[in-house]
Amino acid sequence: MKLATLNDGTRDGQLVVVARDLKHAHLADGIAPTLQAALDDWAFIAPQLNQLYAQLNGGRGQRSFDFDPARCMAPLPRAFQWVDGSAYVNHVELVRKARKAEMPESFWEDPLMYQGGSDDFLGPHDDIVLAQEEWGIDFEAEVAVVTGDVPMGSTPDQALQQIRLLMLANDVSLRNLIAAELAKGFGFVQSKPATSFSPVAVTPDELGDAWLGGKIHLPLRSTWNGKLVGQPHAGADMVFNFPQLIAHLCKTRNARAGTIVGSGTVSNKDAGRGYSCIAEKRCLEMIEDGVASTPFMLFGDTIKIEMLDGAGKSVFGAIAQSVKQAEATKLR
Missing domain, CATH: 3.90.850.10 (Fumarylacetoacetase-like, C-terminal domain)
Structure with missing residues (x-):
C-alpha cells in the first residue's frame, strides 16, 4: 500500500491512498483523517486503507483523482x-x-x-x-x-x-x-x-x-x-x-x-x-x-x-x- 499526505492548509494535511503506479489517489477521509491517526490504530485502520488501495489499483476508485506530488506534504x-x-x-x-x-x-x-x-x-x-x-x-x-x-x-x-x-x-x-x-x-x-x-x-x-x-x-x-x-x-x-x-x-x-x-x-x-x-x-x-x-x-x-x-x-x-x-x- 502507498500513502501520502496532501496539503489542505492544515498542519497535518489530508491522508490519501495512492495507486501503485503513482498516477491516481483517493482521499482516505472516511477511514482516517491523517497518517498519524492511521498509525495510532494501525491494526484496525490499515486493512481498510488496503481495501481502498486494491480498489484504486483495480480502477474502481469512485472519487479518485490525478496524483500530484507537488501538492504533497511530507507523509x-x-x-x-x-x-x-x-x-x-x-x-x-x-x-x-x-x-x-x-x-x-x-x-x-x-x-x-x-x-x-x-x-x-x-x-x-x-x-x-x-x-x-x-x-x-x-x-x-x-x-x-x-x-x-x-x-x-x-x-x-x-x-x-x-x-x-x-x-x-x-x-x-x-x-x-x-x-x-x-x-x-x-x-x-x-x-x-x-x-x-x-x-x-x-x-x-x-x-x-x-x-x-x-x-x-x-x-x-x-x-x-x-x-x-x-x-x-x-x-x-x-x-x-x-x-x-x-x-x-x-x-x-x-x-x-x-x-x-x-x-x-x-x-x-x-x-x-x-x-x-x-x-x-x-x-x-x-x-x-x-x-x-x-x-x-x-x-x-x-x-x-x-x-x-x-x-x-x-x-x-x-x-x-x-x-x-x-x-x-x-x-x-
Missing part, C-alpha cells in the same frame, strides 16, 4: 520523534580518513544516532530556504522507516514487526556549522535544518524481494543540478539494518507510533556508484588529492532523490527541491 508533516542513524559505516570511515583520524572499532558494532527536529518537515517539492550559502549547504539522500509502538528493550526481531512504512529522506546538512557545534559536545541543532521526505510512504510488502533482512535492496539515485551524481545500493554495505537501529533507539525508552528512523547517508565502498551527499565526494577528494574541490550547494541549485524498482518505476515518487535564499536576508 508525516510533523512527527513525535525523528532519529537518524549512521548505518553506512563506510561514510563515517571516509570522513575520519579525510581528517586523518582513526575510527573507533566500536563504530562497527554500536550505531551512531542523533535526534533531530521533528516538528516541521519539508514536503518533497518544497524549497530548501536558508539564509547563507556560506553555511555549506549539502543534501543527504537516505532511506527511512516509520514505526508502530516499539516497547523499551525490544530485540531487533521484535522491532522488525513494528516497521509500518518505508520512505526516502533528504536530511539537509549545513557542513560549515557542524564542526563548531559538535565541538560543544551536545549534538546537532543549527547545522541540521528541516528534513524533507518522499511524496509517498509505502508498506514493506510493496517492495517484494527488495525488502529483505530489514534493508531496502535497491539503488538510491541523487541528481544534482540535472546530473546523476550517485546511485549507491541501499542494501549493500548497510552495517546496521533498520531493526537493529530501532532496537538501539529503544534500549532505554519506548518509541511510539509515528517514530521515524533514518538510515544515515547511503554509502557504498564502491566509489564508482557515486555519492549521496557532497561531503562524501569532498572526503574522497581530500584522500586522493589533499584538497576538496567540489563546492557545496548554492542558491538556485536543485536536488532530486528517487528510488526505482527493478522495472525502472519510481517506488516512492521523487524528492525534487531547489535551494532558495530566505527573503529576509536578501540584499535590498
